[in-house]
Amino acid sequence: MGYICDFCGDQPSMVYCRSDAACLCLSCDRNVHSANALSKRHSRTLLCERCNSQPAFVRCSEEKVSLCQNCDWMGHDASTSNSMHNRQTINCYSGCPSSGELSSIWSFFSQSACEEELGLMSISENIESNSWGPTENTICWNSAGVAEVNCDLNVDMGNGWGGTSVPEIRSAAQHMDQPAGPTDTSLTKLFYPQTKCPGLGEDDLYDDFNMDEVDLNLENYEELFGATLNHSEEVLENGGIDSLFGTKDTRAADSNCEPPAEGSSVGLVNEIQPACSNAASADSLMSNKTDSILCFTARHAHSSLSFSGLTGESNVGDYQDCGASSILLMGEPPWCPPCTESSFPSSTRSDAVMRYKEKKKTRKFEKRVRYASRKARADVRKRVKGRFVKAGDAYDYDPLNQTRSC
């Protein structure tokens, strides 16, 4: 990875795709990620302009550079004058956004620059990928807090899980009384968690929101929320799963969760930075549940400060690279109808807990199979007590026949 696009090897790389672990120019990014529905789901972000190897997560207004967590931490150390630099979080995106949408996602990113980059695409590519043309693009905020462009699942929205459809489109910023990522109202089809992403049916909503994802990052949610409860007398009744639901109690609990030192949000960023930085790269974050928990905690604390209104700089996309669902940073998750604590029936809550536990029980940890051919071989390989045996040796388990030779 480096300065040149990993795909074309020609143009300078601009964005980083974690799923592909690749640095791509905008043209190739668009090209590669329009290939199929799965690739469209890859979340990408700008490439750190300092190390050119890690996804950027903040934009330094003073230096006009995009920085990854490590470079930001190194360059804006609290001990230096740079620590006061005004920094803006960089949002991830998925799908195939147009130049205008990219500039909306990244306000500092001029549309002309995007167009210039995207203009490198061939005409045929443009035709081929016409489906994600600007007129059809939609942007959804998925569970990872990623701006998801052009959700092309044409499934009836149906009734959202656990609530009614929200008739109006509210921005996260409105909801949180603070800037929250791309709040450009020019995006006429901008969907936030409070709203339903078109194409998500009940199950889709439930599954796609993905309790699993939350759980992947919050391996022991009871412990986590238990700790929250210990810190907050206000959430004695509803702290646990309600924290997950992100009702106002969450904020009350959040504000009590590892209260950061008073100061600007930048200071707080620095305060919490070690949690993320120590987790090394974002990739390691993604693969390290423990680190993700740390990172989530940091983000959670950060969001609590945002709610307190101490700063208007931070937004929902903060630290989204850490992998924890930013829904937890939002006031309300997409599946939760707007309601107050008191109006949230305890039975519904317990039902939610039950569903969560049930799903957790049946969940398989997502394991990415890198080589299908190897999996295919492993699937048919004979075993003895679960261990592979040499070809021709006696076996006690044959996946093909479900038989035992001895």
Place this chain on the structure above:
DNA sequence: TGTACGAGAGGATCCACACCCCGCG
């Protein structure tokens, strides 16, 4: 209240070998 024990959950490990990757000629 503190201790001991059992049950259950979940992570780590092992195995063979096709194949990926990289260095070398």
Place this chain on the structure above:
DNA sequence: ACCGCGGGGTGTGGATCCTCTCGTA
């Protein structure tokens, strides 16, 4: 610069073992 070859390392799933947590006596 390109191609082919060879060798080392990797990844794959099920069973089992081990550790840890939780509930109960």
